Amino acid sequence: MSSANPDTPRPPAGRAGMKKELPERFRDYRHVWVFIELERGQVHPVSFELLGEGRKLADKLGVQLAGVVLGPPEEATQNAVAEAFAYGADLVYFIDAPLLADYRNEPFTKAMTDLVDTYKPEILLLGATTLGRDLAGSVATTLLTGLTADCTELDVDADGSLAATRPTFGGSLLCTIYTLNYRPQMATVRPRVMPMPQRADRGIGRVITHKLSLVEHEIVTKVLGFLPDSQSGTANLAYADVVVAGGLGLGGAENLQLVKSLARAIGAEFGCSRPLVQKGWMPADRQIGQTGKTIRPKLYIAAGISGAIQHRVGVEAADLIVAINTDPNAPIFDFAHLGIVTDAVRFLPALTEAFTRRLSPHSRDKLAS
Amino acid sequence: MHIVVSIKQVPDSAQIRVHPVTNTIMRQGVPTIINPYDLFALEEALRLRDAYGGEVTVLTMGPPMAEDSLRKALGYGADRAVLLTDRYFAGSDTLATSFALSQAIAKIGETFGPPDVVFTGKQTIDGDTAQVGPGIAKRLDLVQLTYVAKIASIDLAAREITVERRCEGGTQKLKSSLPCLITMLEGTNEMRRGSVEDALCAARSRIVKWSAAEAGIEDLTKCGLRGSPTVVKRVFAPTARSEKAAQIDTAEKTLRDLADELIVAIFTRQPALEPELAFEGA
Ligand SMILES: Cc1cc2nc3c(=O)[nH]c(=O)nc-3n(C[C@H](O)[C@H](O)[C@H](O)COP(=O)(O)OP(=O)(O)OC[C@H]3O[C@@H](n4cnc5c(N)ncnc54)[C@H](O)[C@@H]3O)c2cc1C
Numbered sequence: 001m002s003s004a005n006p007d008t009p010r011p012p013a014g015r016a017g018m019k020k021e022l023p024e025r026f027r028d029y030r031h032v033w034v035f036i037e038l039e040r041g042q043v044h045p046v047s048f049e050l051l052g053e054g055r056k057l058a059d060k061l062g063v064q065l066a067g068v069v070l071g072p073p074e075e076a077t078q079n080a081v082a083e084a085f086a087y088g089a090d091l092v093y094f095i096d097a098p099l100l101a102d103y104r105n106e107p108f109t110k111a112m113t114d115l116v117d118t119y120k121p122e123i124l125l126l127g128a129t130t131l132g133r134d135l136a137g138s139v140a141t142t143l144l145t146g147l148t149a150d151c152t153e154l155d156v157d158a159d160g161s162l163a164a165t166r167p168t169f170g171g172s173l174l175c176t177i178y179t180l181n182y183r184p185q186m187a188t189v190r191p192r193v194m195p196m197p198q199r200a201d202r203g204i205g206r207v208i209t210h211k212l213s214l215v216e217h218e219i220v221t222k223v224l225g226f227l228p229d230s231q232s233g234t235a236n237l238a239y240a241d242v243v244v245a246g247g248l249g250l251g252g253a254e255n256l257q258l259v260k261s262l263a264r265a266i267g268a269e270f271g272c273s274r275p276l277v278q279k280g281w282m283p284a285d286r287q288i289g290q291t292g293k294t295i296r297p298k299l300y301i302a303a304g305i306s307g308a309i310q311h312r313v314g315v316e317a318a319d320l321i322v323a324i325n326t327d328p329n330a331p332i333f334d335f336a337h338l339g340i341v342t343d344a345v346r347f348l349p350a351l352t353e354a355f356t357r358r359l360s361p362h363s364r365d366k367l368a369s
Numbered sequence: 370m371h372i373v374v375s376i377k378q379v380p381d382s383a384q385i386r387v388h389p390v391t392n393t394i395m396r397q398g399v400p401t402i403i404n405p406y407d408l409f410a411l412e413e414a415l416r417l418r419d420a421y422g423g424e425v426t427v428l429t430m431g432p433p434m435a436e437d438s439l440r441k442a443l444g445y446g447a448d449r450a451v452l453l454t455d456r457y458f459a460g461s462d463t464l465a466t467s468f469a470l471s472q473a474i475a476k477i478g479e480t481f482g483p484p485d486v487v488f489t490g491k492q493t494i495d496g497d498t499a500q501v502g503p504g505i506a507k508r509l510d511l512v513q514l515t516y517v518a519k520i521a522s523i524d525l526a527a528r529e530i531t532v533e534r535r536c537e538g539g540t541q542k543l544k545s546s547l548p549c550l551i552t553m554l555e556g557t558n559e560m561r562r563g564s565v566e567d568a569l570c571a572a573r574s575r576i577v578k579w580s581a582a583e584a585g586i587e588d589l590t591k592c593g594l595r596g597s598p599t600v601v602k603r604v605f606a607p608t609a610r611s612e613k614a615a616q617i618d619t620a621e622k623t624l625r626d627l628a629d630e631l632i633v634a635i636f637t638r639q640p641a642l643e644p645e646l647a648f649e650g651a
Pocket of ligand 1: 170272273274275287291303304307308309310314325327342344345382384494
């Protein structure tokens, strides 16, 4: 049990923890690391978003930005290294081993904590995905350091500490959290919260290869199989450029068809507010918001959604928010860019029809002539 | 088999309001509930007990009033409840919380028999971190199986467990060994109503209450604020956007005209969008 470990850092007493008194042994911890999440050959886009954010932090601190790539000895793992450089990493820490083929907590925790102990980063960022959260929790506990979940903003303050801001109390308040006296300072960020940085082909830079000090028979958990989601389309919601969503204001499950039709007409993904999932009108992976997906589309159309804070935090990063609601005082009009006070059930078919008219090549030709 | 379920009493966040002037949380009168995600863990534990025999112990760390949620859990049919309560735990972050809970689980093991499975919910609705489960697993050196959607089988003799867990883009089937820690995914089952007998038992049962010392926690520097590496420096309200949504005037217009007007407004603001939509949608 790691809590019995004799060289556990002695925490500063009481409120002294509020002051930065970084123990000697942490003073040479440097650089910003981003875990490059790779599952079945694909780099999760959240890793690139984190590299973009990590770049800013590293530049502010005047240190290097490193990607951490853990995977099986395959081309896909090598590709992940190249991608980390393309999205801004100065160097990559790299472990390839057959044991890292499918995600399992034990070998990944071991790989990550070994790297941290050897190369000593001051900041370690991971995506708040199912994989990232599983890994971050055990890495932080093994290293006995602080971990701030689901950050929406990361910054470096005057004394070089990581200021990690996250929503609290369901998003109604924000709080800024520091890990002053332990290293690394760890944080997770949900997909789509940070913007996607520009990709640039810069070739492969410095790669530091490390060996995994673990063998298969030391790992208790075995992967028996993997079943990909049959509805693969739903995975696109977070990354769609245009999203149409419906809320309770639509009145009944049958009216969700109106949302889906509009989405189909303009090549959008569709989503919903939470009550619709709770009523069983929509599957859970269509839910947008604090406990659903964070989206970042160029256009978001919300029909019959009140705009409660838990919904708002999931859509705020959209470039253009259009709200359709019968109540002129609905909170959604406080953060939407365009509002229309009308009955969504009647208006959605008209909107679908108008889009189809305007967007179909045929009608465009007619307009031009 | 012995199953420990760690639950948390949380404010019903749907009912929390922020004071408009002071930006502080108004907790007064806000009812507390068992963290909804924990109910899936509790129900799964009860089902395992019903299938394989044994006992379910529910554990919570919190103020004395957290006893309410333990009584509720007993009402659903848990066999025993342990409340870990001490002012030393105040201000615990996830690392300190996982320390205290892991110590209490070790003590439960010594007192009532070692657990075969420790359950938690996927995350809480107030903290939302999903970190305490993995933290407990690491500290107790248990295999951790997070986001479990289904327990496919348990072989008590061989000390083996097979589960299905949600991961990015699909479901993983894993075989592991007991004892282990499982964080249960939401929507995986439905909490039972609890029998009249359970309700009567719950009302009469004595809840085991442990202070830090009684739970065998010697090193108090690992608890509460002192044991928490993270420090909350600032709590503030999100900045409100200055202007409200530009309203499309609906007076005396047909739905068709309104729709056209909205589309013009959209493409005026986002001109790049029009060719993209025409390309994707048409
Ligand atoms: C812990 C927690 C987590 C949560 N997470 C999420 C989350 O991730 N995502 C989420 O969405 N919610 C979440 N919620 C719920 C959230 O607080 C709100 O309850 C929810 O977003 C409300 O959904 P709604 O706007 O569809 O319904 P309502 O609040 O009922 O609003 C319906 C709206 O429709 C309007 N309306 C009615 N009729 C019409 C009509 N004919 N045409 C047009 N408009 C009409 C009404 O004026 C009203 O504004 C969470 C809550 C909690 C406590």
